[in-house]
Amino acid sequence: MSDSAVVEPGVGTSTSREADQAGIAPPPPGRLRRLRGSFRTPSGRLAWARLVLAGVSGFVLHLAFPGIDIWPLAPVGVAGLAIATRGVSKKFGALLGFVFGLVFFLRLIPWIGIYVGALPWIALSITEALYLAGMGALLPRAWKVRGGVPGLLLVSGGLWVAQEAVRGRWPFGGFPWGRLAFSQADAPTAALASIGGAPLVSFAVAVSGTLLAWGLVTGFTALRSRALPGALLPAVGVALALGVMGLGALIPLPTDGDSTTRVAAVQGNVPRAGLDFNSQRRAVLDNHVSATRALAQRVATGESEQPDIVLWPENASDIDPYINADAAGEISDAADAIDAPLLVGAVVQGPGDYVSNTGIVWRPGEGAGTGDDSTYVKRHPAPFGEYMPYRSFFRLFSDKVDLISKDFVSGDELRDNPVGVMRMGDVKVGDVICFEVAYDGLVRDSVRAGATMLAVQTNNATFGLTDESVQQLAQSRIRAVESGRSVVNISTVGVSGIILPDGTVVERSGHFTQDVLEATVPLRTEQTIATRVGEWPEWILSALAIGLVLGTALIARRTQIS
Structure with a gap:
């Protein structure tokens, strides 16, 4: 029995007899026949089986991400989609x-x-x-590409990388959430980020999943053909998949640095979760001030070590301290009490009718710093969260668009400290604000510009008691490995964490609690391979996959013509 007859009954091999056996009459001629032919589904039952498998596989993939956090299920989800798309049409x-x-x-x-x-x-x-739909249209070609199993793996893995690359850039700057790499913070595969960044981690997960699919498909085909030695192929696929997932264990990751610094991260908390946290802005500021003063008292009594730097989160002061003397005075008192430079997340009015999401270095005895090494304006404001594109159009669907009364301006437009490296004493802190941690280039720019550690200032109050905060913490852990830098992920409400360059979380807060995280972390100047090579792994893997798919299609077309 042929391989196509067993595993690929949807590739133009169905007959009226097969349809009769399935209990389904052959389709009538005309438009319906053409439609069914374009989908290449021999029976309704087979089509529904594939659709169910695709849906279940998507559910399984989500279980790999923080919140559920069963990271080995990521390649299982990939495998399910690979099997579902084998032998079907593009549509x-x-x-x-x-x-x-x-x-x-x-x-x-x-x-x-x-x-x-x-x-x-x-x-x-x-x-x-829709991006996954585009990838799904090309995945059937991965099984037909020349080059055998290596070609299959390269195309399948490369298509995942390409899909994530496009999805993370377009439209409105993209939305990179849900990349395979971001499910792997606790996995050996995370170490691959130090060589090829998050794209290489995603590639490894996709390759591992494809190996699982290959083992199951070829093993099933061998059994149906009574080729009993082929029954071992599923085990071979599992073994190879585990080998790929374990490659990162061979990569040494740094745990020390050129020097160290003592950092304190203040999670002040908010009175209430929800969109109205802005109406509580004075209470939120007071919470961060009081928590910092309490830390200063513990330092004075010897209960805590004197920090070299103190980090506050995004939105710690939604009262503009540049124009509100009372807010500025409170922040100055906190900085003076702790006697260390303080990184404040603030909403600043202007320019014009805009506002800016700004990190400000506040120094004891000096106040708010000025210049490129003391302020950073978020370069990638979140569309629909911090600014409303095409406001009049989207108002047709929901009046919630007007919850954003003023649009946030991008730091790229202001050209103030475009890479976010802040001088805090002897420490060069790369400031990354909220969702910016999901974007490879924004983090890499800070490290290339000399940041010796990273601060991810975020505010998760608008997402309540959901998995958003732990998903973001996992992204910060991947960035630590990718950049070889200590990372402090500090939130208004949690979950906050202090992360070493190897991705280990040494201090972690709870959700919707007031807390101060303290740790001594290494500072590093050496750049990882991933930082030096930048986007090249992403582009090369994507280009190879697309090139092989197009080449296979061209060869197939020429063969048909001849």
Whole structure:
């Protein structure tokens, strides 16, 4: 019995007899026949089986991410989609990819709509699923590409990388959430980030999943053909997949540095979760001031070590300290009490009708710093969260757009400290604000510009008691490995963490509690391979995959013509 007859019954091999056996009459001629032919599904039962497999696989992939955090399930989810798309047409592959992506994102990011309703959550999930649909349209070609198993692995892994690359850049700067790499903070594969960044981690997960799929498919085919030695192929696929996932264990990661610094990260908490945290802005500022003063008292009594730097989160002061003397006085008192430079996350008015999400270095005895080494304006404001594109158009769907009364301006437009490296005593801190941690280039720019550690200032109050904060903490851990830098992920409400350059979390807070995290962390100047090579692994893997797919299609077309 041929391979196509067993495993690929949807590739133009079905007959009227097969349809009769499935209990389904052959389709009538005309438009319906052409439609069914384009999807290459021999029976309704087979089509539904593939659709169910795609949906279940998307659900399984979400289980790998923080919140559930069963990271070995990431390649299992990839394998399910690979099997579902084997032997189908481009159109049906796209549908399978869409179903996979929709289930995945609906489960991964429900926090998007927790306070604004289901529409943004569903709309964003559908949008992100469309990228998976594009990948699904090409995945069937991965099984047909020349080069055998290596070609299959290169194309499948490269398509995942390419999909994530496009999705993370377009439109409105993209939304990189849900990359395979971000499920791997606790896995050996995380170490690969030090060589090829997050794209190489995603590639390894995708290759591992494809190996699982290859083992299952070829093993099943061998059994149906009574080629009993082939029954071992599933075990071979599992063994190879485990080998790929374990490669990172061979990569040494740094745990020390050129020097160290004592850091304190203040999680002040908010009176209430939700969108109205802005109306509590004085209480939020007071919380961070009081927690810092309490730390100063513990230092004075010897209960805590004197910190070299103190970090506050995004939105710690939504009262502009440049124009509000009372807020400035409170922050100065806190900096003077702790006697260390303080990084404040503030909302600053201007320019014009805009506002800016700003990190400000506040020095004891001096106050707010000025210049490129003392302020950083968030370069990538979140669309629909910090600014509203096409406001009049989207108002047709929801009046929630007017919750954003003033748009945030991008730091790239202001050209103030475009890479976010802040001088805090002897420490050069690369400031990354909130969702910016998900973008490879923004983090890499700070490290290349000389940052010896990274601070991720974030505010998770608008997402309630959801998995958003732990998903973001995992991204910060991947960035620590990728950059070889200590990272402090500090939130207004948690979950905050202090992370060593090897991704280890040495201090971690709870959710919606006031806390001060303290640790001595290494400072490093040496750049990882990933920092030096930048985007090249992403582009090369994507280009090879697309090139092989196009080449295979061209060869197939020429063969048909001849």
